[in-house]
Amino acid sequence: MTPEDIARYRAETQGVKHVLHFNNAGSSLTPDPVHNTVVAHLERERQIGGYEAKDEAASRMQAFYSEASGLIGAAPDEIAYVENATRAWDMAFYSLPLKEGDVILTAQAEYSSNYLAYLQMAKRKGVVIEVVPDDNQGQLDVAALKRMITARTRLISITHIPTHGGLINPAAEIGKVARSAGVPFLLDACQSVGQLDVNVEEIGCDMLSATGRKFLRGPRGTGFLYVKRELANRLEPVFVDLHSADWPEDNEYTLAPGALRFENWECYYAGKLGLAEAIRYARSIGLKEIEQRVLGLAKLLREELSKLRGVTLTDTGTRQSGIVTFVKQGHAAETIKMALRAQGINVSVSSGDRARFDLLKRGYHDVVRASVHYYNTEDEIARFIRAIGEFK
Structure with missing residues (x-):
């Protein structure tokens, strides 16, 4: 996707004017059509x-x-x-x-x-x-x-x-x-x-x-x-x-x-x-193009999160999707979610109680879930990283 493509998709997505939406695994922002x-x-x-x-x-x-x-x-x-x-x-x-x-x-x-x-x-x-x-x-x-x-x-x-x-x-x-x-x-x-x-x-x-x-x-x-x-x-x-x-x-x-x-x-x-x-x-748009964009943004988000002190990525698998999950030492996932929402940033929380054979087995009771889509941008990832970095 070209920068011009992304600009058009964002112009047709009114929600990006109001929020940084990394909760696409919950419910994406709908386009105008x-x-x-x-x-x-x-x-x-x-x-x-x-x-x-x-x-x-x-x-x-x-x-x-x-x-x-x-x-x-x-x-x-x-x-x-x-x-x-x-x-x-x-x-x-x-x-x-x-x-x-x-x-x-x-x-x-x-x-x-x-x-x-x-x-x-x-x-x-x-x-x-x-x-x-x-x-x-x-x-x-x-x-x-x-x-x-x-x-x-x-x-x-x-x-x-x-x-x-x-x-x-x-x-x-x-x-x-x-x-x-x-x-x-x-x-x-x-x-x-x-x-x-x-x-x-x-x-x-x-x-x-x-x-x-x-x-x-x-x-x-x-x-x-x-x-x-x-x-x-x-x-x-x-x-x-x-x-x-x-x-x-x-x-x-x-x-x-x-x-x-x-x-x-x-x-x-x-x-x-x-x-x-x-x-x-x-x-x-093309599903191959969407897949490439989504997985690329998620890879960038994981790379940047991994650089932050106290952050542990919790995703598994040899191939990973646009859903990025992590924990931040000393901060409950729900606390992070609500603090981000106050800044106009949407994420979700995945509960270990609902993944008994996976998250709970690995020792995670709750994780922050940030899920990107093709209309998200590298600048939004940078803003998100700054926001997570402020949790000391």
């Missing part, structure tokens, strides 16, 4: 009615599926619009026909909400959860994963980029193991879609969940689910309505084909248009 799309549809709903505004925008609503599928290398009928990444992930996970004795393989850095779902299925149905160890770099050990697969293994479920750190798990290598073993692979891509160039065919996942509000720079309350067509058509959704299924006879129903069976009738239509616009905006 996304904001305008959402507001325009809400205005049409206000003026002519919600159903009527939806009908008026029918072709643009449908374009969401081609945009989302194009983003990740899928087909339009393999995409479902869902209200957030957690619900998208839930719709995939809870629709799998797991039974007593079936084994789920997951990672030490797994997202806490996902692990709670595993625990619930263990309690309800007697499934077995097995956590794959990390390698000496702190990422999932692919060789160990391969050794742990047995005839009882029914699912490999991994978070691509954990919410609490900069690790990028080796998704494509995991996908090769999953395909070779014939085991479904569910990828939580909540933090990776929008900052990395993600392609489901190259990764080899069968299901993928993503959100709008993070690195895609879309509206809150939006997300999508990818399910490979062959698998989608074999799965029974956890619930159905007259959008995801038809009622042709008194005692029969027919599920919608492909991923549409995981949607429901009522949704945030302004958000759907906004998410389509956010994806369009990202694709117009």
